Amino acid sequence: MRKxxxxxxxxxxxxxxxxxxxxxxxxxxxxxxxxxxxPAAAAPAPAAAPAPAPVKEMQVGFVYVSPVGDVGWSxxxxxxxxxxxxxxxxxxxxxxxxxxxxxAERVIQNMARKGFDIIFTTSFGYxxxxxxxxxxxxxxxxxxxxGYKTAPNMSNYFGRMYQAxxxxxxxxxxxxxxxxxxxxxxxxxxxxxxxINAYTLGVRAVNPKAEVRVVWxxxxxxxxxEKEAAKSLLDVGADVIAQHQDSPGPQEAAQERGVYSVGYxxxxxxxxxxxxxxSAVWNWTPFYKDVVExxxxxxxxxxxxWPGMEHGIVGIAPYGDMVPQDVxxxxxxxxxxxxxxxxxxxxxxxxxxxxxxxxPDGQVLSDQDMLGMTWFVEGVVGSTx
Amino acid sequence: xDMDTALLLSILAATVQSGTPILYATLGExxxxxxxxxxxxxxxxxxxxxxxxxxxxxxxxNPWAGVLAAGLCGGGLSLLHGVVCxxxxxxxxxxxxxLTILGLGLADFLGTPYVGITTTGFQAxxxxxxxxxxxxxxxxxxxxxxxxxxxxxxPLFWLFMARTRPGLALRAAGEHPAAASAAGxxxxxxxxxxxxxxxxxxxxxxxxxxxxxxxxxxxNMTSGRGWIAVALVIFAFxxxxxxxxxxxxxxxxxxxxxxxxxxxxNLPSSLMLMLPYxxxxxxxxxxxxxxxxxxxxxxxxxxxxxEE
Numbered sequence: 112m113r114k115x116x117x118x119x120x121x122x123x124x125x126x127x128x129x130x131x132x133x134x135x136x137x138x139x140x141x142x143x144x145x146x147x148x149x150p151a152a153a154a155p156a157p158a159a160a161p162a163p164a165p166v167k168e169m170q171v172g173f174v175y176v177s178p179v180g181d182v183g184w185s186x187x188x189x190x191x192x193x194x195x196x197x198x199x200x201x202x203x204x205x206x207x208x209x210x211x212x213x214x215a216e217r218v219i220q221n222m223a224r225k226g227f228d229i230i231f232t233t234s235f236g237y238x239x240x241x242x243x244x245x246x247x248x249x250x251x252x253x254x255x256x257x258g259y260k261t262a263p264n265m266s267n268y269f270g271r272m273y274q275a276x277x278x279x280x281x282x283x284x285x286x287x288x289x290x291x292x293x294x295x296x297x298x299x300x301x302x303x304x305x306x307i308n309a310y311t312l313g314v315r316a317v318n319p320k321a322e323v324r325v326v327w328x329x330x331x332x333x334x335x336x337e338k339e340a341a342k343s344l345l346d347v348g349a350d351v352i353a354q355h356q357d358s359p360g361p362q363e364a365a366q367e368r369g370v371y372s373v374g375y376x377x378x379x380x381x382x383x384x385x386x387x388x389x390s391a392v393w394n395w396t397p398f399y400k401d402v403v404e405x406x407x408x409x410x411x412x413x414x415x416x417w418p419g420m421e422h423g424i425v426g427i428a429p430y431g432d433m434v435p436q437d438v439x440x441x442x443x444x445x446x447x448x449x450x451x452x453x454x455x456x457x458x459x460x461x462x463x464x465x466x467x468x469x470x471p472d473g474q475v476l477s478d479q480d481m482l483g484m485t486w487f488v489e490g491v492v493g494s495t496x
Numbered sequence: 497x498d499m500d501t502a503l504l505l506s507i508l509a510a511t512v513q514s515g516t517p518i519l520y521a522t523l524g525e526x527x528x529x530x531x532x533x534x535x536x537x538x539x540x541x542x543x544x545x546x547x548x549x550x551x552x553x554x555x556x557x558n559p560w561a562g563v564l565a566a567g568l569c570g571g572g573l574s575l576l577h578g579v580v581c582x583x584x585x586x587x588x589x590x591x592x593x594x595l596t597i598l599g600l601g602l603a604d605f606l607g608t609p610y611v612g613i614t615t616t617g618f619q620a621x622x623x624x625x626x627x628x629x630x631x632x633x634x635x636x637x638x639x640x641x642x643x644x645x646x647x648x649x650x651p652l653f654w655l656f657m658a659r660t661r662p663g664l665a666l667r668a669a670g671e672h673p674a675a676a677s678a679a680g681x682x683x684x685x686x687x688x689x690x691x692x693x694x695x696x697x698x699x700x701x702x703x704x705x706x707x708x709x710x711x712x713x714x715x716n717m718t719s720g721r722g723w724i725a726v727a728l729v730i731f732a733f734x735x736x737x738x739x740x741x742x743x744x745x746x747x748x749x750x751x752x753x754x755x756x757x758x759x760x761x762n763l764p765s766s767l768m769l770m771l772p773y774x775x776x777x778x779x780x781x782x783x784x785x786x787x788x789x790x791x792x793x794x795x796x797x798x799x800x801x802x803e804e
Contacts, residue, residue: 178604178715180611208604208715293758299765326757327765333719334710336750339514343754346506360710363614382614382712493757496764 166200167407169229172222173205174215176234177332183357183376184331184393188233188256190377191395195403211236216243223248229406231399232256241265252406257302259482261413268398271419272302273309273481274449275391277456278427278442279373280313282388283351285438286371287314290321293344295354295361297331299495301484303355306391308488309456310353310373315490317441324349325493334360341365341372351388362387371433378428390428397423417478421450457481462489503759507751508635515747516639516646517542517704517718521725522732522739523649524697528574529729530657531690532670532683534797535577536592539722540599541695545570545702547603550713553615562617563642563703570699571692573599578691582684585799596722604715611714617707618642640708642700649697653736666690670793673800683800698722724776731779733791745779746772 173192175185185207196203209218215237222230223244229252232241238258245253245265253265261267283292292314296303311323324347326340338360341352345368353373354361359382365372366383374380374390398418405411418424427446430439448454457476463469464487470476487495521538528535545566553562577595580586618640627637636647657663665686668676673683701721706713724746732738753768761768 178608178611180608180715182612186612324758324760326754327769328754329765329769330719332714332716334712334714334717335514335517335705336719336754338710339510339751340754340758342506342510343751343758346503346510346755347758349758358714359612359712363710363712492760494762494764496766 169198169201169403169407170225170227171195171201171203171403172227172230173203174209174218174222174230174232174234174237175205175207176209176211176236177357178207179205182359182379185233187376187393188231188395191399192231194396195399198400198403201403209237212240216240219244219253220247223251227251229254229403238267252402252411254402259415261415263413266413266416268416268418269302270393270395270398270424271417272391272393272425273305273456274420275425275427276306276309277313277316278446278449279353279389279391280310281317281442281445282313282427282430282434282438283310283353283371283373284314284316284318284321285441286388286434287318287321287351289348289350290318291348291350292321292323293341293347293349293352294323294325294493295337295340295344295352295356296325296327297356298329299327299485301482304487304495305481305484306355307491308484311488311490312456312461316445321490323353323491325487325491327493328356330356332357334358334363337361338364342368345370359383371431374428380428380431384431387431388434389430392426392428394423394426419449420446421452463487464489464491503755505631505634507748507755509638510751510755511744511748512636512643513639513709513747514750515744516643517701517709518721518725518728518746519646519740519743520649520701520704521698521722522728522743523653523736524694524701525725526694526729526732526734526736526739527653527666527697528690528694529796530670530734530793531666531687532673532793532795532798532800533577533581533687533691533694534588534592535574535595535691535694536589536726537574537577537595537599537695538698538725539718539720540596540602541570541573541698542599542702542705542718542722542725543603543716544573544599545699546706546717547607547610547702547713548699549703550607550615550706551610553617553707554610554613557616559615559617559707562615562707563700566699566703567696568699570702571696573602574691574695574698575688577695578688581799582687582691585801588797588799600716607713607715612712614712615707617711642704642708645700650736650740657736667793670795673795673798687800698725701725727776727780730792731776731783733783734793735791742779745775749775 177185179185179189192203195201206218209215219240231254233256235257238255238260241253241255242260245262249264255267257269258267294307314321324344328336328340330336337356337358341361341364350370352361352365354375359379362372362379362383366386371386371388373388377392378390380387455475459470459474460468460472461470485495521542525538548569549562549566552565553559577591580591581588620640623637627633665681669683669686676683705717728742731742749772753771756768757765
């Protein structure tokens with residue numbers, strides 16, 4: 112009996128795994144397509160005026176890795192989807208919580224087969240599935256977020272979030288009293304490491320004595336663990352908590368202990384109104400609108416796009432009331448320089464944790480090096496493993 | 497008090513907090529298993545509990561209403577398992593798994609509109625007198641009401657099983673249902689009670705996550721804690737005292753590894769995150785070497801055939 116119980120448990124675990132990978136497909140609350148919007152006929156002008164060229168109908172699909180309601184990564188993309196759904200002649204639909212891998216390929220393929228004109232796939236793990244489907248449907252435009260592969264009908268794109276991270280770091284560095292800042296981070300991949308580095312450079316630009324302590328949770332989305340990670344940083348004396356997660360757990364921990372926090376993805380001020388300094392936020396709307404317009408006009412070209420703050424794709428949310436005016440002016444001034452292109456976040460001299468100069472004075476880190484970043488800058492306490 | 501002592505105390509206090517949801521679920525599953533029913537749906541009942549607790553608190557403003565709703569809904573979901581296993585003699589493993597998937601799906605489906613809202617929930621408060629005890633006060637008596645409630649459960653569990661007639665009946669249903677039946681008891685009815693109580697407690701474990709640990713609801717927020725509870729029942733040899741030890745051990749390692757990182761210990765985080773699981777494997781090995789498996793209720797997982 113005893114053996115069979117353990118055997119049953121083992122079988123159970125395996126069945127569960129199989130079931131979990133299979134069941135994502137069931138959740139497809141694809142939004143009912145919007146009623147067709149015909150472009151408003153030009154003013155009541157009589158036939159004398161040339162009739163406006165008919166707007167080409169566009170169907171745009173989105174594939175999300177997490178639920179849209181999460182106020183995080185997928186939510187930010189969905190805000191942009193809602194915005195382009197308002198464009199004349201555009202209908203959109205989305206599938207949320209699609210596991211990366213075989214399920215993703217099926218979902219993307221389904222959209223392509225239904226004749227979608229553009230398909231946005233918004234998670235790193237969708238890269239290969241997107242590429243595979245792109246090869247099968249050469250007349251569909253594919254946009255993959257956060258990867259590096261392209262095809263004649265597939266681009267990859269991302270935003271220079273590190274610019275916003277740098278600015279939030281300046282705010283945090285100005286507000287800390289203990290000179291210990293905490294950073295709750297998901298996984299040690301270049302995207303996250305780059306964010307931590309930019310944040311630290313921002314912190315040390317205004318406060319060279321401060322250090323940034325990193326705790327990895329190895330989760331994107333586990334509010335309890337992420338809150339606990341924030342608490343562990345508070346226990347070692349951190350008095351500002353920043354994060355790279357999809358949940359507001361760290362914000363809650365900071366508010367409860369009466370210290371400050373910096374949000375990510377979207378303006379998180381409603382989670383911690385008393386303690387949130389600002390948030391580094393995504394705004395995909397301008398970029399997505401641009402893609403839809405270009406595809407419609409036949410001007411779209413495949414490529415790798417990495418727009419920054421100058422395009423409004425990333426930014427910082429409004430400051431909390433506690434941020435004093437002199438800090439705001441300083442950060443706003445630096446923001447203007449970044450937007451104007453006169454200031455680069457990773458401009459030398461930049462040293463790593465061991466004091467080795469990684470970017471010499473007068474030079475700027477290349478995009479290539481930024482995309483493959485696996486080392487921490489001076490001022491970070493933690494391991495990149 | 498110097499920095500190191502303070503840090504150590506905070507780790508131990510965090511241990512109690514992260515162990516509490518697991519403790520509720522483990523005791524619940526243990527109760528069900530002692531009646532002879534294996535219910536692998538703990539994760540599903542927990543997540544449903546987490547959601548209904550949040551919803552009821554959000555609607556009424558009273559976290560205790562949330563706790564009650566979580567218990568009733570966790571228990572209600574577990575009754576499905578009873579229908580399959582006690583009425584239709586279905587396979588307990590398959591039914592429990594289905595319950596997990598159903599619970600996760602249901603909570604996700606119903607809960608999506610509530611993601612991103614915060615609620616009042618439970619706040620930590622110091623117990624008068626007890627909180628002033630040096631060391632122990634800081635570790636055990638500066639938490640929220642659900643933690644304090646969880647302190648009462650293991651002794652009650654033990655008293656019920658060892659000292660009461662219904663407890664004896666429950667054990668009989670788990671060890672030898674035929675004998676229980678011969679003694680004039682109804683093992684099927686007893687198992688219904690075992691299943692519901694287990695579901696109720698799993699629901700409370702979920703409620704702890706959405707009302708006390710954090711004050712918000714998000715999809716999939718149990719993230720595997722229900723499965724840890726299932727493993728801990730075996731680890732604990734079906735005994736409540738050891739369940740407390742197991743739940744706090746797991747909670748402690750979770751709290752410790754995060755703080756080691758925060759302290760700047762230059763160890764790979766993957767290695768530290770592996771600690772709780774590595775520890776579970778080790779302890780399971782040790783317990784089976786000592787013949788722990790024999791502690792399982794003899795009729796665990798075996799359906800009661802209906803009498804002709």
